Amino acid sequence: MRVVSLVPSLTEAIAVTAPGLLVGATDWCTHPAGLDVVRIGGTKNPDLDAVMGLRPDLVVANEEENRARDLDLLRTAGLAVLVTEVRGLEQGLRELHRVLVDGCGAARPRWLDEAERAWAAVVPHELPDAVVPVWRRPWMVLGRDTFAGDLLARLGVRNVCAGHPDRYPRVTPDDARSRGAGLVVLPDEPYRFTADDGPESFPGLPAALVSGRSLTWYGPSLVTAPRVLGAALRAAIR
Incomplete structure (x- = not known):
């Protein structure tokens, strides 16, 4: 084939x-x-x-x-x-x-069963409500009904823009703070957020820099995604 x-x-x-x-x-x-x-x-x-x-x-x-x-x-x-x-x-x-x-x-494949078991075993953590940018210039964030948003919710992150009518709304950092965000989650794809590009736009909020592959890809990375994402989220609020 x-x-x-x-x-x-x-x-x-x-x-x-x-x-x-x-x-x-x-x-x-x-x-x-x-x-x-x-x-x-x-x-x-x-x-x-x-x-x-x-x-x-x-x-x-x-x-x-x-x-x-x-x-x-x-x-x-x-x-x-x-x-x-x-x-x-x-x-x-x-x-x-x-x-x-x-x-x-x-x-x-065995890895697909392993991914199901890994996510079934997840225990949500107590984490701040968050905004999750996926692009800047213009700023775009996760809204409703997204794969990445579902993964974060399972880990204990409430997306402050989950109720937005758009799936990827244009929301500025000031808008995010007004919605009650206490954390900003910054993946390295599709936009490559880094420690020097992203957190400075959300002063006063802890920033979790996470693997975009772990957050947005559906494939073998789902096996390790709960551990990888969970560690990054917890590290941001210590």
């Missing part, structure tokens, strides 16, 4: 579970390290001719990360396209099974 992945987390999930199936992936597919496949551009601007030229039996995509127009063009060209929708942990785990087992024909 020949598979092209347009989603970094699915690329890792497939490569770890069924080595040899992947023939193409995006430039943003950084895991696993050393993955040797044809690169077909970005998630938002894939080279569709290159995808078609690889003659895949299946293209895997995501309704949020990839453009519907591109996926429609691939379908029109006769390619099978499997599109995931992930708005929470349980849905993400189900979609991983659908991609790997139903879509790729692989055996259910």
Whole structure:
């Protein structure tokens, strides 16, 4: 079977579970390290001719990360396209099974069961209410109905913008403070927040710098995400 992945987390999930199936992936597919496949551009601007030229039996995509127009063009060209929708942990785990087992024909991987057990064992910590920026210039934060927001909620973080009508609203640091944020959670993707780029905009708030892969990817990183994220959150409020 020949598979092209347009989603970094699915690329890792497939490569770890069924080595040899992947023939193409995006430039943003950084895991696993050393993955040797044809690169077909970005998630938002894939080279569709290159995808078609690889003659895949299946293209895997995501309704949020990839453009519907591109996926429609691939379908029109006769390619099978499997599109995931992930708005929470349980849905993400189900979609991983659908991609790997139903879509790729692989055996259910052990790491997927380990991820389920790891998250089932999570005990929420007492943490301040938080704002979770994902971009700046302009500032954008996690709002309602997001995978990352669900992971943080399971760890004990109440997102002060979870009730916003938008999933990724534009909320300034001052707006976040007015909503009662006592913590700012800063992932290193999609925007690469660092100790020198982000915390200074939220003076007086402790800042948790967290792994974007642990927070936003649904794949093998889910096994260690509770420990990695939990440690970063607790360290920020000590």
